[in-house]
Amino acid sequence: MTRINAAHSDQTDPLRHFRERFDLPDGVVYLDGNSLGALPKTVKARVARTISDEWGEQLIRSWNTAGWVHLPQKVGGKIARLIGAQEGTVVSADSTSINLFKVLSAALSLNPGRTGIVSERENFPTDLYIAQGVAKQIGQGHQLALAEKPADIPAMLTDDVAVLMLTHVNYRTGYRHDMTAITKAAHDRGILVIWDLAHSAGAMAIDLAGADADFAIGCGYKYLNGGPGAPAFLYVNPRHHGGFRQPLSGWFGHRAPFAFEPSYAPSGGIEHYLCGTPSVLGMVAMDEALTLWDEVDMDALRAKSVALCDFFIQEVEGFADEFGLTLVTPRNPEQRGSQVSYSCENGYAIMQALIARGVIGDFRAPDIIRFGFTPLYLSFAEVAEAVAILREILTTRAWDAPEYKVRGAVT
Numbered sequence: 352m353t354r355i356n357a358a359h360s361d362q363t364d365p366l367r368h369f370r371e372r373f374d375l376p377d378g379v380v381y382l383d384g385n386s387l388g389a390l391p392k393t394v395k396a397r398v399a400r401t402i403s404d405e406w407g408e409q410l411i412r413s414w415n416t417a418g419w420v421h422l423p424q425k426v427g428g429k430i431a432r433l434i435g436a437q438e439g440t441v442v443s444a445d446s447t448s449i450n451l452f453k454v455l456s457a458a459l460s461l462n463p464g465r466t467g468i469v470s471e472r473e474n475f476p477t478d479l480y481i482a483q484g485v486a487k488q489i490g491q492g493h494q495l496a497l498a499e500k501p502a503d504i505p506a507m508l509t510d511d512v513a514v515l516m517l518t519h520v521n522y523r524t525g526y527r528h529d530m531t532a533i534t535k536a537a538h539d540r541g542i543l544v545i546w547d548l549a550h551s552a553g554a555m556a557i558d559l560a561g562a563d564a565d566f567a568i569g570c571g572y573k574y575l576n577g578g579p580g581a582p583a584f585l586y587v588n589p590r591h592h593g594g595f596r597q598p599l600s601g602w603f604g605h606r607a608p609f610a611f612e613p614s615y616a617p618s619g620g621i622e623h624y625l626c627g628t629p630s631v632l633g634m635v636a637m638d639e640a641l642t643l644w645d646e647v648d649m650d651a652l653r654a655k656s657v658a659l660c661d662f663f664i665q666e667v668e669g670f671a672d673e674f675g676l677t678l679v680t681p682r683n684p685e686q687r688g689s690q691v692s693y694s695c696e697n698g699y700a701i702m703q704a705l706i707a708r709g710v711i712g713d714f715r716a717p718d719i720i721r722f723g724f725t726p727l728y729l730s731f732a733e734v735a736e737a738v739a740i741l742r743e744i745l746t747t748r749a750w751d752a753p754e755y756k757v758r759g760a761v762t
């Protein structure tokens with residue numbers, strides 16, 4: 352790795368003007384956009400307008416006049432461009448957990464006679480919980496098998512496996528799977544693949560169509576900056592459209608919701624994966640947050656993401672050993688997303704001390720401090736500042752204070 356110079360990198364950063372498109376408080380180095388993206392400035396006015404004009408004045412007419420009813424498809428279309436999905440294959444709806452319930456149920460129904468579901472022990476727990484719930488709900492003996500490490504996955508792709516369900520970038524370690532290679536290996540054994548893009552959508556270009564993924568899901572409030580609890584999204588490969596495949600058969604998934612027929616008849620397209628009335632305020636914020644992505648060069652985004660992570664790793668390396676910080680994120684950029692994590696003793700208190708000094712990252716049990724790098728609004732100078740503050744906290748043991756050891760409900 353060549354040494355990165357912060358000032359020079361900031362001067363030549365082709366994305367630096369995006370920073371002014373976000374509201375960020377002074378005195379904060381925000382390294383948690385992988386958990387809750389920052390606020391794009393235009394979202395405030397757009398949501399205010401939706402409340403005052405569309406809701407307040409136009410009332411129910413806005414379902415048609417303001418296009419509320421088509422927001423799931425409209426927002427889905429904007430996300431589709433960022434994840435390499437074909438037109439009409441993505442909708443925004445519900446939460447990531449609920450979307451996984453829908454697509455996993457559909458995937459299992461497409462592969463009858465097989466009862467295996469493969470994932471990883473290190474996957475984000477809600478994904479595993481949903482898989483357990485789906486298996487129980489179906490009641491046909493589906494079994495969830497968990498790989499201990501990525502290298503174990505290929506050997507687990509046996510002929511009794513129906514679905515492989517992986518998160519593209521691991522939330523804790525930042526490890527990134529080779530989507531194309533794994534999807535192909537699974538397909539060669541007749542296994543359908545679901546990718547969770549929670550930590551990759553908006554962090555790098557993704558090519559779902561190129562990888563021939565069967566299904567995908569992802570989050571709106573992380574790198575896509577849709578706001579707290581923003582609607583999530585889901586993707587279904589066109590070859591799996593049609594049929595009655597997902598169990599949350601609400602009226603928005605009906606082929607004619609406003610015909611008010613007593614029997615469910617699934618929409619033949621991606622709309623079958625909608626359930627009920629969209630949350631308009633959340634959906635509008637998401638729609639607005641996505642507008643700036645039209646201007647983003649995804650190659651430049653990824654190049655800056657890699658450079659920010661490399662820079663952080665290089666700078667922390669000078670004192671990591673001395674203070675017992677172990678890098679758990681792969682050094683090879685090909686194998687990682689847009690975050691850097693260390694395992695360390697007293698990680699929770701260290702992170703609290705960092706946050707008290709305006710460097711906001713987060714902690715993931717049992718012992719991981721996690722730093723997310725969002726290329727649209729982070730500078731190299733800020734990364735240098737964060738490293739200096741981390742070093743100071745470790746050197747002075749400032750973290751070793753009772754107030755940094757009290758845990759909130761959200762860590």
Ligand SMILES: *Cc1c(COP(=O)(O)O)cnc(C)c1O
Nearest residue numbers: 446447448475477518522547549
């Ligand atoms: C953030 C995240 C989720 C969140 O799911 P919600 O339903 O929005 O709470 C799910 N899966 C992964 C892999 C995540 O990183």
